[in-house]
Amino acid sequence: DADVTQTPRNRITKTGKRIMLECSQTKGHDRMYWYRQDPGLGLRLIYYSFDVKDINKGEISDGYSVSRQAQAKFSLSLESAIPNQTALYFCATSGASGGARADTQYFGPGTRLTVL
């Protein structure tokens, strides 16, 4: 089984709808991240969490919110989706466990979100 899973893998929604993207990990890492990827803009950090009680905004947090329900679960919400939030969304984890370096990030397979 994959270490970092994301659901759904694909989602088409309409402007104004609330959307939640979910991420789960079995790597035992304490840090989790949400990125969006757009052509020509690369990966941009939306939110990150260093543990269950620690949530931080990234460079493009406006229009998004997150919830860290447990060490292994980190969800991203779009309260009122708009077309320019159409993108590929990735969850990632990192943590100094199992020989991994703390800044090495492990990515999920991504969620392709389209907002009409």
Add this chain to the structure above:
Amino acid sequence: QKEVEQDPGPLSVPEGAIVSLNCTYSNSAFQYFMWYRQYSRKGPELLMYTYSSGNKEDGRFTAQVDKSSKYISLFIRDSQPSDSATYLCAMSEGGYQKVTFGTGTKLQVIP
């Protein structure tokens, strides 16, 4: 100016060619340098990890860091069609600072 600059490509080479992928950066505090490979419809996966200046080799892949020029490279020898992917450079200051990614270079290796 972006903190990390990477030529988006696409780069198309014949099988067996030597490929050179490059990034430049402006933040002199970066100490840890990474290359990620991203296949189509997949998440990025770590390919190489280096600290400070110098070279690191892993099979057909060599990562090179020149901190004085703020320039990093990834070389792929004897390129294979399976190397066709987007390659992203990434770097951090260490000490649990965030990782900054390049925009990625799309590589196609033609059989």
